[in-house]
Amino acid sequence: MIVEIKALTKVYEGKQRVVAVDGIDLEVQQGEIFGLLGPNGAGKTTTIGICTTRTLPTSGTVRIAGIDVVGHAAEARKLIGVVPQYNTLDRSLTIFENLYFHCRYFGFSHGQAKERSEGLLAQFLLTERKDATPSQLSGGLAQRVQIARAIAHRPLVLFLDEPSAGLDPQSRIAMWSAVQELRKEGITVVLTTHYMEEADELSDRVGIVDHGRMLALGSPQKLKDTFGAETMIDLKLRHVEGAETVAVEVRGLDGVKSAEPTAEGLRVFATNADGLLPAVIQASVRLGLRDIAITEPSLETVFIHLTGRDLRE
Amino acid sequence: MSNNERAGLERNQGGLDHKRTMFLKAFWGLYLRDLRVLSREVMPFLLRVGMQPLLFLFVFTFIMPRMSGGNPMAAAGGATFGAVLLPGLMAVAIMFSGIAAVALPLSTEFGITREIDDRVMCPVPVWAVAVEKISFSALQSIVAALLVIPMAIWIPATPVYPHIQNWLLLALVLVMSSLLAGALGLAIGSIVPPKNIGLIFSIIVVPITFLGCVYYPWAGLSRIPWLQIAVLFNPIVYISEGLRAAVTPGVEHMPVWAILLALTFFLVLLGRFGIRGFLKRVIS
Known part of the structure; x- marks a missing residue:
């Protein structure tokens, strides 16, 4: 050692x-x-x-x-x-x-x-x-x-x-x-x-x-x-108030592990983003989707999983 | 003693020897580094240590004796003013050199650049890096002090010759004084924040020089008893008086035992203070 x-x-x-x-x-x-x-x-x-x-x-x-x-x-x-x-x-x-x-x-x-x-x-x-x-x-x-x-x-x-x-x-x-x-x-x-x-x-x-x-x-x-095999989809919404209802809807989608409202919109963890993306967009578009960011499984997503925060926060 | 014990003991001694060699080599490396840096700056070094005694001697022992009405300072000191001045200027050279060689570089090295780091990471205890600083600065102080002697012979209207009777005393006083100046520099450099280092000259260096029995012998203060006692807390007094005893024993000076005792005391005090400050700055 x-x-x-x-x-x-x-x-x-x-x-x-x-x-x-x-x-x-x-x-x-x-x-x-x-x-x-x-x-x-x-x-x-x-x-x-x-x-x-x-x-x-x-x-x-x-x-x-x-x-x-x-x-x-x-x-x-x-x-x-x-x-x-x-x-x-x-x-x-x-x-x-x-x-x-x-x-x-x-x-x-x-x-x-x-x-x-x-x-x-x-x-x-x-x-x-x-x-x-x-x-x-x-x-x-x-x-x-x-x-x-x-x-x-x-x-x-x-x-x-x-x-x-x-x-x-x-x-x-x-x-x-x-x-x-x-x-x-x-x-x-x-x-x-x-x-x-x-x-x-x-x-x-x-x-x-x-x-x-x-x-x-x-x-x-x-x-x-172990900790972050999921893709992270970050949605920025114009109307954050309704995020929880969208979250409930998104959680029901196939492949979604979790969906939580954030300060700016919604954060979704999913095992596979490919087929899921249109449905997520569909669900959130009525709250004024203004930006979407997809983070592939990485140490970044592991860190967020472990702490609930970004590395840069 | 069993064979195992003997083997263990031998290995231990080998370890100790190895440690000592490692220590000495690292210390020598630090010394070589400082020598290299100094070698690049010989002219600035000479100007730094030489300018003050040069001008002092020029003004007070060359110009003033030629002025009409004579030199009031020289008149006060009598014909021996040059003799009073020689050890005093050596003392100033020692002290300035200690501060310029340790305090000023340390304040930048501790400051933004933190370039002391690589030396602190040497395979020696950190206090040894501080001791190296003090001892290298002492070397510069000795050179600075010895440079004053030829100046005192060549510049004044009446040459001032040293009267060294006890070479051992001179060596002892020179080495102790120079180490003391280095320790003072270390204490200042590691305790004072870099941005205040300029201020230190006004509030510490200038007062301890002027009140350090540099331009007058300590005995000359007998008519101002409070001051005569007060200056005893000033380490520069013992540097001036020590050099007086060694270089111009004809001028009245403190007893040699008192000088050596005080130099030892201040060396230990400032050394401890400086090394502690140094450790605090580099180890968190």
Whole structure:
């Protein structure tokens, strides 16, 4: 077991008591890409903060390859690489030096550090920019340097906190393939995200967190099969008042699992939308149907099933 | 002792050795990083540490003695004003350098960029990262202080030569003072929010310099007893007096034991304060 989280809690005492992490248990296997999915403020960053020795837990333990991160923080840091949410590249150093000195911090000799840095620059297609300073790089490039830096000392597990926050779509895809490449090197990856596509695309297993608790855990397919195998049809209506009567009518349709009025109209979960759609439209058209959105079974629908809320809410 | 126990003990010792090597290598890496950054900024560094003593010496020991009516300050200090000034300016150089080397960079690194993160994630205890900051800053302070000596010889109308009788004392005072300045810088840098760092110069740095027995010996305050007592809470006083004892022992100064005791006290106090503040900023 490479990452072992047991009954982890973190409470921020203060004027407003905040329970950021509320009893999370998690085990991540060697070589796995694990995604923590949840909305902002769910406790993902705090969990990662504790795993990476930057935040002290209120109770519970985290072990990285058997080493306790609180009791033996310095040793644990040798085993982990971290890509934080923000660009924390050393602004006083060039890109090459960012990698080189990172290696030196981890005990590499001059020769080893130079060789490793040059290797990483080539691997991440950064060689041309090696003498640039971090402030000259675009967000996507800076993120690549941060990943290269995080794995420079050959950690067993890499933690990525919201790796695609602030990246353009193209950089995001480049980042995804960089992370998938890491698997070939046998690096275990734990990432947090509030993009369900990211969790779905990248992760072998996903943990869905909300309000500091782990709501569900499993492969994306298993989660979809268990919690959200239904297509979601969101209807926006001009006259919301009558939504309940439409809901009753829709519930009677073949294939409909549930239908609930929402603030803007009606939300329908159904096992198969194809033949159903005309009937649903028919039923709701008299309330002034102004928009219809269909979401195929995804981690998004799983999340909504589990919490009743959207990831972005 | 059974074989198993012996094996366990050996493994443990190996672990300890390994830990120590890891620690030293990481510390050395941090030091090399700071050296690299400093090497890029040699000119700004020299200007930063040199400008103040240069102008001070130029105005008070070169221009004023040539002015008609003489230099009122020099007249007050007598012929020894240059001798009073030399250790005082070294003290200022040490302190400014400590603040410029630690407090200012830390306030940005803690601020928006959080670029201290990668160094905090080194395989050393976090307090060691803070100690590295202090010790690297001390190195700069020592260079800054030593730069004042040739300036005091070349710039004044009448050259001011150091009279070092006890080299050990000089080394001790220089190292302790420089570490103290670094600890002060660390305390300021990690406790004061970045947006207030400019204000700190006006409300802390300037007062402790002017009231730090830099431009006058502590003994000279004997006619203002309340002030003579009050300034004892100012760590800069012991830096100035310590350098006075080491560099210009002819000028009246505090007893050496008192100076060393006070320097140790303030070093421990500010060091603890600074490291605690640093830990608070990086570990939540």
